[in-house]
Amino acid sequence: MASHSGGADATSGISRVRGLLWAEVRAYALLVRVAFREAAQYRTSLALRSLTEAAATVLDLAAIGIIFAHLPALDGFSLAEVAFLYGTSALAFALAEAFLGPIDRLGWHIREGRFDVVLIRPVSALVQTATLAFSPQRVARAVQPAVIVLVSCLAVPVHWTPDRVLLVPAMVLCGTVLASSAFVTTAAVLFVAPDASVAVAASTQGSALAARYPMTVYGHHVALLLTVVLPIGFVSWLPALHVLSRPDPLGLPTALRFASPLVAAAGMAVAAFSWRAGVRRYRSTGS
Amino acid sequence: MTVVGAPRPPGAAEVTGPPGVLAELRTWAAIAAASARANVAYRATVAASVLSNVTLTVLRGYLALAVWEARPGLAGYDTHRAVTFVVLGQALMTTYAVFGGMIDVPWRVENGGIVIDVARPFRFLHWWLAQDLGRAAVFAVSRALPAGLVGLALFGAAPPASLAAAAGFAASLPLALLVSFGIRYLVGLTAFWITDARGALSVSALTLTFFSGAVLPLTIFPGAFGEVARALPYGAIIQVPMDIYLRPAGGVGIGEALAFQAGWAAVLLIASDLLTRQALRRVVTQGG
Numbered sequence: 188m189a190s191h192s193g194g195a196d197a198t199s200g201i202s203r204v205r206g207l208l209w210a211e212v213r214a215y216a217l218l219v220r221v222a223f224r225e226a227a228q229y230r231t232s233l234a235l236r237s238l239t240e241a242a243a244t245v246l247d248l249a250a251i252g253i254i255f256a257h258l259p260a261l262d263g264f265s266l267a268e269v270a271f272l273y274g275t276s277a278l279a280f281a282l283a284e285a286f287l288g289p290i291d292r293l294g295w296h297i298r299e300g301r302f303d304v305v306l307i308r309p310v311s312a313l314v315q316t317a318t319l320a321f322s323p324q325r326v327a328r329a330v331q332p333a334v335i336v337l338v339s340c341l342a343v344p345v346h347w348t349p350d351r352v353l354l355v356p357a358m359v360l361c362g363t364v365l366a367s368s369a370f371v372t373t374a375a376v377l378f379v380a381p382d383a384s385v386a387v388a389a390s391t392q393g394s395a396l397a398a399r400y401p402m403t404v405y406g407h408h409v410a411l412l413l414t415v416v417l418p419i420g421f422v423s424w425l426p427a428l429h430v431l432s433r434p435d436p437l438g439l440p441t442a443l444r445f446a447s448p449l450v451a452a453a454g455m456a457v458a459a460f461s462w463r464a465g466v467r468r469y470r471s472t473g474s
Numbered sequence: 475m476t477v478v479g480a481p482r483p484p485g486a487a488e489v490t491g492p493p494g495v496l497a498e499l500r501t502w503a504a505i506a507a508a509s510a511r512a513n514v515a516y517r518a519t520v521a522a523s524v525l526s527n528v529t530l531t532v533l534r535g536y537l538a539l540a541v542w543e544a545r546p547g548l549a550g551y552d553t554h555r556a557v558t559f560v561v562l563g564q565a566l567m568t569t570y571a572v573f574g575g576m577i578d579v580p581w582r583v584e585n586g587g588i589v590i591d592v593a594r595p596f597r598f599l600h601w602w603l604a605q606d607l608g609r610a611a612v613f614a615v616s617r618a619l620p621a622g623l624v625g626l627a628l629f630g631a632a633p634p635a636s637l638a639a640a641a642g643f644a645a646s647l648p649l650a651l652l653v654s655f656g657i658r659y660l661v662g663l664t665a666f667w668i669t670d671a672r673g674a675l676s677v678s679a680l681t682l683t684f685f686s687g688a689v690l691p692l693t694i695f696p697g698a699f700g701e702v703a704r705a706l707p708y709g710a711i712i713q714v715p716m717d718i719y720l721r722p723a724g725g726v727g728i729g730e731a732l733a734f735q736a737g738w739a740a741v742l743l744i745a746s747d748l749l750t751r752q753a754l755r756r757v758v759t760q761g762g
Contacts, residue, residue: 229668231673232671232672233673235673235677236673238673242680246689249684253690253696254690257541257696258541258544261544381518382517382518382519383519383522385523386525386526388526389529392526392530393526393530396530397533400537405532405537406536406539409532409536
């Protein structure tokens with residue numbers, strides 16, 4: 188009898204959590220829809236900003252193109268291989284930025300006293316922060332990197348076995364989770380220091396720049412720092428070594444090439460912990 | 475609405491000597507100092523910016539090393555000069571706010587504070603330039619210097635090519651600030667026409683970064699693309715000062731380089747002045 192009621196409690200507990208999660212997903216979808224309609228009111232600005240998102244990728248690619256105009260290979264990696272590294276990492280970062288919106292604006296919202304309202308609404312603070320200034324044009328940013336991934340996959344001299352084919356979407360997915368976790372973790376710092384918004388932009392820019400070239404470019408020590416300490420290497424570099432069937436110049440275990448899902452899960456746990464700790468430390472500006 | 479004169483900075487009223495000039499200078503200094511204090515006040519911003527600058531210096535420094543080790547002599551630089559370009563270039567980038575913005579006009583237009591800026595007993599354009607001078611001073615000391623020291627420790631840096639190069643570099647620094655200010659100010663002014671200026675801001679941030687030489691030296695941009703890139707005003711902010719400092723073989727003379735900067739600074743400031751007149755006519759005060 189007792190065990191039976193305990194089982195029922197557990198089942199209802201799970202369904203309650205599922206219901207809560209579902210409510211958050213629906214709230215997120217609703218708020219994103221609102222953001223799309225809001226953006227449609229400022230058409231010139233929306234057009235210009237969508238253009239910017241496209242320009243960002245064009246200029247990134249131009250930089251890679253300029254380097255390869257002078258070199259046949261960068262640290263032994265061909266243009267197609269660097270394009271694969273750039274495409275997969277840029278796609279992961281673009282998707283993360285699209286889902287989370289300009290989360291660095293959180294500091295500004297806190298300073299302007301807007302976060303109080305966020306906390307009294309019956310929707311999770313993270314969902315609201317992600318949608319507070321959700322930028323529809325950022326979704327467009329993912330298009331070009333996706334094209335680059337496809338084109339570079341056709342251009343690299345790889346024997347496409349099923350594991351390699353599967354690893355490409357898997358690494359983009361894990362990369363997106365890793366990038367999102369990094370953004371949320373840095374954004375959580377803003378609860379303690381609201382004027383450190385630059386830190387979020389810095390972590391975005393820095394890790395996006397680091398992930399697009401072969402890690403060995405940065406020298407042995409920095410490359411190890413960027414894979415073992417900061418998990419940037421798990422976004423594209425380590426799985427890409429398997430896809431491109433290359434030996435690891437850093438001599439790390441082969442198993443690490445498939446460890447991105449585990450690292451992404453750990454990243455999510457760190458992000459969730461930091462975010463909750465941040466919200467708990469939130470103090471209103473009182474203005 | 476009633477326009478009330480802003481309080482004069484201390485001392486400005488008592489000046490009797492050559493009227494105007496000294497008082498004007500003191501006002502500039504007061505505005506720059508106030509802007510500098512405001513920029514120092516946000517400690518966490520400073521810390522985060524230093525981290526960002528160090529990261530970019532390290533990553534771009536190693537990238538330059540990898541490229542120049544594979545192609546020594548590219549653009550007339552040896553490896554040592556190539557990393558000097560990155561380390562010093564990053565310092566110039568942060569000092570001159572090459573990442574765009576830092577001129578609050580759009581935000582002031584959006585929240586209505588612009589009415590106060592228009593009513594100040596000081597020219598609108600000069601007010602923002604004086605503010606940017608204060609900001610640049612703080613950015614140079616608080617961000618460029620620490621990141622530069624890290625870069626110096628990691629990669630080392632070449633000294634100026636000659637005494638003339640050092641003097642020319644010093645002369646090019648204020649001109650670079652004027653060009654950077656002119657571009658960012660013009661972009662900020664667009665807020666008078668498009669209330670949501672974020673689009674213009676992000677476009678300008680990208681072009682400023684790429685075409686100033688902050689990402690890669692403009693001298694390695696190939697073909698006609700390179701010709702166009704080097705003719706744009708953006709290069710006057712990082713590429714031209716670095717050309718004067720490093721004096722690579724095949725580069726232009728110091729005088730010519732300074733004239734390029736001065737020409738663009740003049741064009742941009744005249745355009746800023748003309749556009750300011752147009753913009754201020756559009757200010758409509760709602761309520762009272």
